């Protein structure tokens with residue numbers, strides 16, 4: 001059975017400021033760095049063999065800290081990037097005009113192929129995240145990978161593995177540096193293929209970030 005750990009990056013400056021990042025980037029806060037250290041402390045005994053991260057700065061930095069603790073290197077996979085939120089990237093969530101708010105709702109309410117102008121649909125996000133996860137099946141036997149990605153991207157992955165629509169990720173709270181795990185298994189009892197073991201675990205964090213979606 002292949003076990004794959006899924007970690008959202010540590011808190012960033014724009015997370016704390018309620019600004020939309022998407023494929024734009026902002027650095028980890030001091031709290032975000034500390035959260036990454038705490039993930040490393042937790043998973044260092046898990047036998048992680050590969051740390052694979054989205055190529056955005058916030059995930060790279062989080063991955064470096066975790067990989068140091070695990071004694072392995074980091075490889076980058078652009079398929080693990082956050083949803084491209086087009087013209088709304090870098091904006092404060094509270095500053096959207098009614099028209100912009102409507103664009104945002106097209107995505108989060110599950111309108112088929114809804115997208116923010118110049119952005120990406122949830123279907124496109126789902127396809128690339130599943131491709132990145134499937135690539136773990138090609139790693140050498142006995143591998144135990146840990147993927148470092150983003151809130152909407154990981155939520156979409158977990159939701160769709162459960163058979164829910166991609167936009168169900170809005171009902172799944174994946175805080176900064178939460179750990180989820182999915183397993184690939186052939187089971188007579190559970191559905192064969194990817195199975196969700198846990199989602200959004202933050203028991204290793206002593207100061208969990210306020211989630212930008214929750215505030």
Ligand SMILES: O=C(O)[C@@H](CO)OP(=O)(O)O
Pocket residue numbers: 008009015019020021022023082149150151152
């Ligand atoms: O892009 C963003 O603003 C958020 C949305 O959840 O994603 P993340 O902080 O996980 O990159």
